[in-house]
Amino acid sequence: MPLHEHDALVIGAGLSGLRTAIELADHLDVAVLTKVHPLRSHSVAAQGGINAAMSEDDSWKSHAFDTVKGSDYLADQDVVELLTREAPSAVIENEQWGTAFSRTEDGRIAQRPFGGAAFPRTCYAADKTGHNLLHTTFEQALRKGVRFYHEWFVTSLVRDKERICGLTALEIATGDIHGFVAKAVVLATGGFGRVYGHSTNAIINTGDGCALALRVGAPLKDMEFIQFHPTCLHGSAILITEGARGEGGYLVNAKGERFMSRYAPEKMELAPRDIVARAIQTEVKEGRGFDGGHVHLDLRHLGKERIMERLPGIREICIHFGGMDPIDDPIPIKPGQHYSMGGIHCDKHGVTPVAGLYAVGENACMSVHGANRLGGNSLLETLVFSKIVGQMAGEYAEKCPAPKGTCVEEETHRMRERLQALLLRETGESVSEIREEMGEIMDRLVGVYRVQDELESGLKRIRELKEKFGNIEVGDGDRRFNYALIRALELENMLDLAEVITMGALMRRESRGAHWRTDFPARDDDQFLKHSVFMLVDDWIKTEYIDVNLGEFEVKERTY
Amino acid sequence: MFVRIARSRDGGAITHYDLYKIAPTKGMTVLDALFQIQDKMDPSLSFRYSCRGAVCGSCGMLINKEPRLACRTQLSEVQTQDMKLKPFASLTDRPTGWNPEKEILVEPLPNLPIEKDLIVDMSRFYDALEKLKLWVDPVEGDEPRTQSPDDRRKIERYVNCIMCAICYGSCPVNAEREEYVGPAALAKTWRFYEDSRTDDPERFVRAARSAEGAPLCDLIMNCVKACPKGVAPGGAIRKMKD
Numbered sequence: 001m002p003l004h005e006h007d008a009l010v011i012g013a014g015l016s017g018l019r020t021a022i023e024l025a026d027h028l029d030v031a032v033l034t035k036v037h038p039l040r041s042h043s044v045a046a047q048g049g050i051n052a053a054m055s056e057d058d059s060w061k062s063h064a065f066d067t068v069k070g071s072d073y074l075a076d077q078d079v080v081e082l083l084t085r086e087a088p089s090a091v092i093e094n095e096q097w098g099t100a101f102s103r104t105e106d107g108r109i110a111q112r113p114f115g116g117a118a119f120p121r122t123c124y125a126a127d128k129t130g131h132n133l134l135h136t137t138f139e140q141a142l143r144k145g146v147r148f149y150h151e152w153f154v155t156s157l158v159r160d161k162e163r164i165c166g167l168t169a170l171e172i173a174t175g176d177i178h179g180f181v182a183k184a185v186v187l188a189t190g191g192f193g194r195v196y197g198h199s200t201n202a203i204i205n206t207g208d209g210c211a212l213a214l215r216v217g218a219p220l221k222d223m224e225f226i227q228f229h230p231t232c233l234h235g236s237a238i239l240i241t242e243g244a245r246g247e248g249g250y251l252v253n254a255k256g257e258r259f260m261s262r263y264a265p266e267k268m269e270l271a272p273r274d275i276v277a278r279a280i281q282t283e284v285k286e287g288r289g290f291d292g293g294h295v296h297l298d299l300r301h302l303g304k305e306r307i308m309e310r311l312p313g314i315r316e317i318c319i320h321f322g323g324m325d326p327i328d329d330p331i332p333i334k335p336g337q338h339y340s341m342g343g344i345h346c347d348k349h350g351v352t353p354v355a356g357l358y359a360v361g362e363n364a365c366m367s368v369h370g371a372n373r374l375g376g377n378s379l380l381e382t383l384v385f386s387k388i389v390g391q392m393a394g395e396y397a398e399k400c401p402a403p404k405g406t407c408v409e410e411e412t413h414r415m416r417e418r419l420q421a422l423l424l425r426e427t428g429e430s431v432s433e434i435r436e437e438m439g440e441i442m443d444r445l446v447g448v449y450r451v452q453d454e455l456e457s458g459l460k461r462i463r464e465l466k467e468k469f470g471n472i473e474v475g476d477g478d479r480r481f482n483y484a485l486i487r488a489l490e491l492e493n494m495l496d497l498a499e500v501i502t503m504g505a506l507m508r509r510e511s512r513g514a515h516w517r518t519d520f521p522a523r524d525d526d527q528f529l530k531h532s533v534f535m536l537v538d539d540w541i542k543t544e545y546i547d548v549n550l551g552e553f554e555v556k557e558r559t560y
Numbered sequence: 561m562f563v564r565i566a567r568s569r570d571g572g573a574i575t576h577y578d579l580y581k582i583a584p585t586k587g588m589t590v591l592d593a594l595f596q597i598q599d600k601m602d603p604s605l606s607f608r609y610s611c612r613g614a615v616c617g618s619c620g621m622l623i624n625k626e627p628r629l630a631c632r633t634q635l636s637e638v639q640t641q642d643m644k645l646k647p648f649a650s651l652t653d654r655p656t657g658w659n660p661e662k663e664i665l666v667e668p669l670p671n672l673p674i675e676k677d678l679i680v681d682m683s684r685f686y687d688a689l690e691k692l693k694l695w696v697d698p699v700e701g702d703e704p705r706t707q708s709p710d711d712r713r714k715i716e717r718y719v720n721c722i723m724c725a726i727c728y729g730s731c732p733v734n735a736e737r738e739e740y741v742g743p744a745a746l747a748k749t750w751r752f753y754e755d756s757r758t759d760d761p762e763r764f765v766r767a768a769r770s771a772e773g774a775p776l777c778d779l780i781m782n783c784v785k786a787c788p789k790g791v792a793p794g795g796a797i798r799k800m801k802d
Contacts, residue, residue: 037682039723040610040618095704098696098755100712100719107706125719131615132719139695173675202611235587238613313615320614320632323587432599475603478569481676484603 001178003405003412006031006147007397008184009167011154011209014041015130015382016361017188018137021146023390028397031147033154033169033180035204035486038138042190042202043382046130047241047313049122050383051376052087054109058119060084067377068553070116070272071370072513073529074222077551079348079368083377083384090383091123099136101125102310112246112310114375116272116560120246122376127241127313130379137383152178153486154208155419157185157216157357158411164216164356165403168415172486175479177419179412181405183397184356186389187213187344191362195494195501196337196447197439200232200239204490209363211493213344214500218352219535221365222342223497224504227373227514228448229338230276234294236321237336240314242375244299244331245269247310251280252296252330253288259295267560274372274514275560277335281448284334296330335448339378341369341514342504345533350389356396360389367531370548371513423485428473431488434465438491438498441465446502451518455506462498469495500534500541507543508532525555561635563593564658565605566667571675574667577655578602584635590666591619591630594678607678614788617724621678622667624660625651627729629788638664645782648732669729684738685725688745692767694752697759711756718751721791727783733776740776743783743793749773750796765800774800 006029010017013034024030034041053063063084068075095101095109102110102124114122125132151172158165158179166181192207193199214220230251231240245251251269253259263279264271271279284293299307299314304327307315311326318326344359346352348366352359359365361382368381445458469492476484510524511517530545561584566574580597591612598605607630610616614632621630626643639660645651650670658665672680688694699705727743728734734742749768753761768774777797784794 036608036610036616036618037686040608040616042611042616044722045611045613045615089702092702092704096696096699096701098752098757100715100755101704103707103709103712105709107708109704126716128615128720131722135719135723136696139689140698142690143693143695143697202613202616204610236612317613320634321587430599478604480570481606481679483606484598 001176003179003181003408005181005402007182008186008393009033009180009182010186010188012041012188012190013038013148014043014188014190014361015134015137015379016386018141019383019386020186020188020360020390020393022137022141022144023387024394025144025146027394031149033149033152035151035153035172037150038141038148039135041134042205043130043134045202045239046379047127047239048114048243048246049112049124049129049376050091050133050379051114051117051121051374052091052123052380053084053119053121054088054091054111054123058121060087062118063087063121065553066117067368067374069558070372070374072372072523072558073555074367074370074512074531074548076367076549077553078549079366081551082348083368083381086384087380090380090387094133094136094383097136097140099125099132112243113270114246115242115270115276116267116374122246124243127243127311133379133383153489154212155415155489156411157212158408159216159354160403160407162355163403164354166408168408168412170419172481175482177412177416179405179408181403181408183400183402184358184393186350186358186360186393187363188361188386189363191340192494192497193337193340195438195442195498197436197443198232198237199337200229200237201337206490206494207340207363207497208490208493209359210343211496213352213357213359214496214536216354216357217536218354218357219345219533220342220500221345221531221533222367222504223500223534224508224515224532225341225371225513226337226501227273227339227341228277228335230273230280230335231297231333232336233317233322234292234332234334238317238321239338240297240317240331240333242273244297244311244314247306248302250298251276252298253283254290255288259283259288264560271560272372272374277448278516280335290332294332294334297333298330299326300328300330339373341365341367341371341373349392350385351392358389358393360386371515419485422488423474423477425473428471429468431472431474431484431491434468434472435491438462438465438495442498446505449516449518450505452506455502459499459502459506462495462502466495466499503541503543504532504534529555562663563597564655564663564665565678567677568674569676571673573674577657579663588635589631590623590633590635590638590664593635594630594666606676615722617722620669620724620726620729622650622669622729624665627669627726627786629724629726632788635664643785645730645785646732646780648735650735669725671729671731671734672725682725685728685742685744688741689748692741692745692749692773694745694748696752699759705757707756714754715751717791718747718754718796720789721747722789724788726786726788727793730782730786732780732782733778737776739772741773743797746774746777746800747791747793747796750800768800777801
């Protein structure tokens with residue numbers, strides 16, 4: 001089978017991948033590889049909105065300060081400046097492409113209050129903002145004639161001593177392994193929420209890009225910082241947007257108290273997510289939750305009209321997945337994994353330590369969210385940085401010669417043999433059992449509250465599962481549309497990340513943002529105002545700490 | 561609880577049905593049941609999935625002879641619901657042995673070629689978006705356009721489309737005429753035509769009125785009844801035909 005050749009390859013077709021490809025399409029031969037059709041990407045599920053200081057009374061500096069404080073001062077301030085300065089133009093670009101933002105009476109883009117923000121600066125399209133942005137951005141990618149490889153699963157990245165040379169990928173429809181030669185590769189595969197059992201993320205969010213990067217020698221960063229969203233529907237863990245609290249929803253415990261007054265007397269329900277998630281966990285732990293370990297998000301006082309106009313998607317979710325209507329009843333909610341602040345170590349231009357390899361969006365760690373991301377900043381991150389990363393990857397690809405195909409060809413043969421052997425194995429460990437156990441371990445031992453002995457036991461058990469994975473049986477030998485194989489490969493990726501997350505949590509002996517150690521409940525700036533960096537060396541993970549890019553916002557105590 | 565699932569290893573046509581006994585839990589959806597089967601009983605079963613929350617549009621399939629999103633369909637509700645669709649062959653042909661009292665029947669979405677099991681080839685459906693050029697030609701300038709809340713409301717219904725192709729799979733015209741672009745693509749042309757910000761709205765209606773578009777619609781309205789998002793393409797197509 002001949003090798004495919006392109007100037008640049010983008011892996012993933014959510015907002016980050018699509019916008020990167022649009023940027024590259026004008027000058028270069030770019031192709032996007034994605035394991036699902038672009039419209040099925042998880043960006044589609046983002047609900048509440050996208051932050052931008054659009055009004056005269058607001059400023060990028062105020063947005064930047066909120067972001068840095070929200071990050072518990074771990075965000076790199078130069079990256080935050082870029083994010084917040086460029087925010088309005090990212091929103092305006094998508095408006096001009098046709099996104100149907102909700103509007104104020106005088107026709108401007110409407111903005112709602114969001115957690116941890118000093119100003120109502122979250123632009124939205126009802127409670128389907130990600131859906132609207134993704135469909136619009138996909139339309140523009142079609143207009144540009146971007147080349148897609150739909151339903152292709154990337155199996156490995158290929159590099160020589162100096163730089164990236166391409167990748168290997170499995171065509172899901174045929175089961176064939178193909179080699180791709182490219183000068184630049186941009187990873188935009190989203191988060192790794194499915195490492196946890198209880199997650200708002202799509203089933204496809206398995207951190208493929210992070211695992212691919214780690215294996216090719218690119219470091220990961222700040223992996224212990226996992227965001228737990230406070231309001232996930234009890235049961236299925238489907239997200240109930242922060243916008244529901246932005247519109248005025250109350251959090252209420254089983255005693256009928258608006259308990260946030262105990263944790264964030266000023267901001268109440270609109271404190272940042274890490275604080276609200278811990279508050280809910282504490283209420284439940286201290287016996288003030290409802291049976292089943294949840295609390296209520298009450299929207300009833302907003303009234304039918306406002307719920308129907310501003311939160312129609314939330315109402316649909318409650319009716320179809322929760323068996324209740326928020327117009328008549330409070331929503332049963334509890335915290336669940338939601339977002340990965342950590343990811344592939346790169347700078348604000350997406351440049352990783354491997355020449356030609358770039359990262360953008362949730363799988364990247366620039367770091368713009370530090371220890372805790374503010375709601376409304378993730379959609380923003382995708383659109384602002386994918387444009388920049390597209391430009392950087394384009395400039396790189398334009399000036400460097402095409403890599404030789406030899407190493408890609410060798411890796412393609414190796415991958416083909418490896419997967420054939422895997423499919424031929426007739427007995428072994430169950431993929432779904434390992435996956436379920438991993439989720440259970442991560443939920444219970446590496447969750448909202450963490451402690452030394454639990455983390456140690458979690459790490460031991462994750463490593464045992466990695467051993468077990470070496471003896472799995474896929475269970476289906478067919479080549480075409482073999483989703484049992486895809487789920488096995490995804491699990492392999494997730495196990496690698498689960499190990500790194502747990503190691504990071506174990507080594508960070510402080511509490512900062514979303515990472516809370518009950519045995520080290522204070523922030524320790526002397527030792528840990530640092531990014532953790534994880535690198536695969538031979539067969540083990542090497543960890544080190546690097547400095548945070550501080551700036552004009554002074555590191556202070558964080559209260560709301 | 562039993563689930564009877566259409567199988568097609570090599571694609572083309574359904575070759576047989578497999579019957580699985582699943583352990584139902586409270587609130588279990590058809591998609592949950594498919595995962596239970598794939599995980600615990602039969603890893604060879606192929607189907608598409610992603611968000612499991614009715615926003616990504618991956619898992620449209622025929623469930624008890626009605627096109628639905630598997631993730632949004634609770635097992636406990638399947639037998640009591642009735643979309644009252646106008647019948648055509650895929651909706652009326654009953655596999656031998658199916659006992660509707662005891663078994664939930666799951667088949668691939670009609671009107672698109674079967675690739676394997678519950679996976680259909682969506683190319684025709686996606687190609688319509690490019691054929692009709694369903695995108696905006698960007699405006700120049702640094703300012704966002706304004707739009708009144710009332711004008712925004714006019715397109716609300718249509719921008720909610722998740723491109724799941726359930727309308728396409730429910731349409732008796734799509735069942736017979738491969739060339740018909742189908743309800744979702746036409747609803748999207750109307751979304752751009754009705755958008756107060758669109759520079760050249762006529763281009764979209766011209767595209768919709770081409771030979772493979774609105775003229776082929778017989779206003780049967782199965783799309784309106786089957787749409788899981790309340791998009792109601794049929795209403796928009798009726799206006800285009802006028």
